[in-house]
Amino acid sequence: MNLKAKQKRPVQTHIVVFIIPALIIYTVFVVYPFLVSFRLSLYDWKGLGPMIYVGLGNFVKLFTKEPFNQQFFNALKHNIIFFVVTMVVQNLVGLVLAIILSRRIKGSAVFQAVYFLPVTLSLVVVGYLWTLMLNPMWGTVNLILRAVGLGSLARPWLGDPHTALLAIIFVNAWQWIGFPLLVFLASIQGIPDEFFEAARIDGASEWHVARYITVPLILPSITMVTIMTFIGTMNAFDIVYTMEGILGSPFFSTDVLGTFFYRTAFGTVWGTPGNLGFGSAVAVVMFLMVLIVSYTWLRITRKHEVQY
Amino acid sequence: MPKKRGLYAVIFLLALLLVLQTSVVYGAGKVQLNFWSLRTEDVPAYQKFIKAFEAKNPGITVKFTAYKNTEYRNILKTAILGGSGPDLFWSSEFTMLQEYADNGYLMPLDGKVPAIxxxxxxGDLEGVKGSDGKIYGIPHGSYVYGVYYNKNAFKKFGLAEPQSWPDLIKVAQAIKGAGAVPFAQGTKDSWTLQECMFEGAFGPTFLRGREWYDAAVKGKTNFLDPRFVKALENLLDLKPFFPAGFEGISYTDTQMLFTQxxxxxxxxGSWEIGFFERMNPKLDFDMAIGFPETKGGPYWLATPANCTVVNAKTKHPAEVIKFMNFLASKEFGQMYSSELKTMTPILGVKYTHPIFAKAxxxxDEAKGVVPFLxxxxxxxxEEPAGDVLFANxxxxxxxxxxxxxxxxxxxxxxxxxxxxPFKH
Incomplete structure (x- = not known):
């Protein structure tokens, strides 16, 4: 299309008219607050009272001053654990299940629906349900353990600093496993059957088929799910908040960047004043981490994708 | 084409209106005061109080709005900063009140409300003073903290109400010895440790009211003081009497354990009374309040209260002050405590509930009554803040x-x- 033809096209007024309201909403409620929080991160501001410009002071405080740096790196460590464990118990298991279900075993459709069901539940419901099940006194988890003679394994799952974070990660994976499963299943079903047939005729085992055909050909989906898991786990907040509260109970052993941010920005329910400036600095750091890692990851994995 | 353009303009304006829709307030010839709170459960009760006020003060109406407690502080802050905000609102004592008062957002009440x-x-007015020493709020509901006990269980084990701290430990030992769980306590929700146990039920007597605190504030002593460490050690003596797996037991679980x-x-705290009665009407319970070192010895109690404060920018100062005078009156105190089944710091209120009467x-018998200190x-x-350090x-x-x-x-x-003062 040459330039002249482009200019001659009538102005699509109706498109502009229809876009503007959404654009205004998006600008006012997303773009503007986003930019404001960047600006806020350069100020010391408790919400009431004066806004004091401190330059990069908030960031220096976050990385160097106790107890903020301790709490920050403690929370970051938990986010990383959250990501790694979720990759295994949610995405790896989801992948295995997807491969099994792709073989069109009996009841495949039912299993798909069952695995996907928790995704549709409200997170608060899931958090509450599992808090009950993990309750040390009447929770079904401990009751079952005792019933099968493993009573020594029964413990206050959400109150023990060694198990609390893992319990939350497990609950989160339990809720979301249906999502990677569905994505993987869809991509596996998109692979031409000839590839599998050819491999099987050549005598490839199930493992070899999975390792050399399925996984390489669904790599784009794996990349996407990995990045979404990364973003989701780095920004984790709601499940921790529902199950362990704002302090990442017990004593910060489940604290993640999300809860750390909430505490620093808005304070605690009892009246510790928050600092919106410092909280914004935490949010900015979270955003940059997610952005840089996701982008680099995408760049690297793009190169390994197989076209067919 | 021009016709079409006109149509687009109309669509555009309508869309714009949708986005920028502003609420319109209708004036009705009366003065309306806006009163915000986070006590969503108190809405029906406050409507009754307000009716009583409006009956005596024609021309003034009060609109009571309650927001979810987790969102209240942010909604309020945004409104006040934006220059709007309610005429009067709920505030917690100390930190929240001082945050607003010290930045000039509240109206001082000295001399305007004689009943204060x-x-x-x-002691009950300490928490409603700004850093300048002026009074900014009227305290309303207050709590006392203590140990609820199941009367039937005590009868069964042949026990009487504990009269002192050593007594309490002995009673707990006896219950544990009989194979029952002495305390329905869990540590999953750390605020219960910090608020109910330390600040509320036992800390004030361990630390003899203000004795250690006043010295610590001046920097003459600090948290390493043997008196403070001893208070923590005392509290830890209760641990053997908690249920198994208490680390994973939440606050609501503990309510269930006791009522069942x-x-x-x-x-x-005393806010549980109504809840316990509703949860299990057959539950026969009483409350032991104040635990001296020896029977009959001195003890201290904490009664934290919340308060109502006035927006400095209210457009109806005279009417708000009338309402604040109502909130400070004995008449309101009586209504408040009977309707909401709670304590009030307003003196001279008659309590019909036996536990409140006892509290x-x-x-009155306590050596001293302090707010949460x-x-x-x-x-x-500042950060790191005391409440989080204590709780964790x-x-x-x-x-x-x-x-x-x-x-x-x-x-x-x-x-x-x-x-x-702690930096030497």
């Missing part, structure tokens, strides 16, 4: 991860990072 001087204990009679005692008597007013001003420290202490001395050190090190 006659209807309250001086699976534990004999419950350490908590009122125990407050140890982790809140002064030691909560006590939780770690009960989990066996830290000794009382280490907890005291953590609190001290945390507060000393910003509290000048």
């Amino acid at each position: 001087k006659t209807n309250f204990r001086p 009679e699976r534990a004999a005692m419950f350490i908590g 009122s008597r125990r407050l 140890y982790s809140y007013p002064v030691f909560n001003r 420290g006590l939780q770690a202490m009960f989990a066996g991860k830290k000794t009382p001395k280490q907890v005291a050190e953590d609190i001290q090190n945390g507060i000393a990072k910003w509290y000048k």
Whole structure:
């Protein structure tokens, strides 16, 4: 299309008219607050009272001053654990299940629906349900353990600093496993059957088929799910908040960047004043981490994708 | 084409209106006061109080709006900063009140509400003063803390109401010896440790009211003081009497344990009474309040209260002051306590509920009545704040991860990072 033809096209007024309201909403409620929080991160501001410009002071405080740096790196460590464990118990298991279900075993459709069901539940419901099940006194988890003679394994799952974070990660994976499963299943079903047939005729085992055909050909989906898991786990907040509260109970052993941010920005329910400036600095750091890692990851994995 | 353009313009304007729709307030010839709170459960009761006020003050109406407690503070802050906001609103004592008062957002009430001087204990007004010493709020509901006990269980084990701290330990031992769970207590929700147990039920007597606190605020002593460490050690003595797996037991679980009679005692605040009665109408319980070192010895109690404050920018100052006078009156105190089944710091209120009557008597007999002191007013001003240090420290202490001395050190090190009198 040459330039002249482009200019001659009538102005699509109706498109502009229809876009503007959404654009205004998006600008006012997303773009503007986003930019404001960047600006806020350069100020010391408790919400009431004066806004004091401190330059990069908030960031220096976050990385160097106790107890903020301790709490920050403690929370970051938990986010990383959250990501790694979720990759295994949610995405790896989801992948295995997807491969099994792709073989069109009996009841495949039912299993798909069952695995996907928790995704549709409200997170608060899931958090509450599992808090009950993990309750040390009447929770079904401990009751079952005792019933099968493993009573020594029964413990206050959400109150023990060694198990609390893992319990939350497990609950989160339990809720979301249906999502990677569905994505993987869809991509596996998109692979031409000839590839599998050819491999099987050549005598490839199930493992070899999975390792050399399925996984390489669904790599784009794996990349996407990995990045979404990364973003989701780095920004984790709601499940921790529902199950362990704002302090990442017990004593910060489940604290993640999300809860750390909430505490620093808005304070605690009892009246510790928050600092919106410092909280914004935490949010900015979270955003940059997610952005840089996701982008680099995408760049690297793009190169390994197989076209067919 | 021009016709079409006109049509687009109309669509555009309508779309714009949708986005920028503003609420229109209808004036009705009357003065309407807006009153915000976070007590969603109090809405029906406040509507009754307001009706009583409106009946005596024609021409003034009060609109009571309650927001979800987790969102209230942010909604309020945004409104006040934006220059709008309600005429009067709910505030917690100390930190929240001072945050608003010290930045000039509240109207001082000195001299405008005469009943403040006659209807309250001086100690109950401490939390409603700004840093300038002026009074900014009228305290309403207040709580007492103590140990609820199941009367049937006590009868069964042949026990009487504990009269002192050693008594309480003995009673707990007897219940445990009989194979029952003495305390319905869990440490999953750390605020119960910090608020109900330390600040509320036992701390004031362990630390003899203000004795240690006043010295600590001046920097003459600190959290490493043997008196403070001893208070933590005392609290830890209760641990053997908690149920198995208490680290994973939440606050609501503990309420369930007590109301379903699976534990004999419950350490908590007076707001539970109504809830316990509703949960299990057959539950026969009483409350022990104030635990001296020896029977008949001196004891101290804490009664934190919340308050109502006035927006400095209210457009109807005269009418608001009328309403504040109503909130400080005995008439309101009586209505408030009967309707909401709670205590009020307003003096001269008659309590019909036996536990409130007892609490009122125990407050009069106490050597001293203090607001929440140890982790809140002064030691909560900056990060790391006292409430979080206390809550986390006590939780770690009960989990066996830290000794009382280490907890005291953590609190001290945390507060000393910003509290000048601790920096030597």
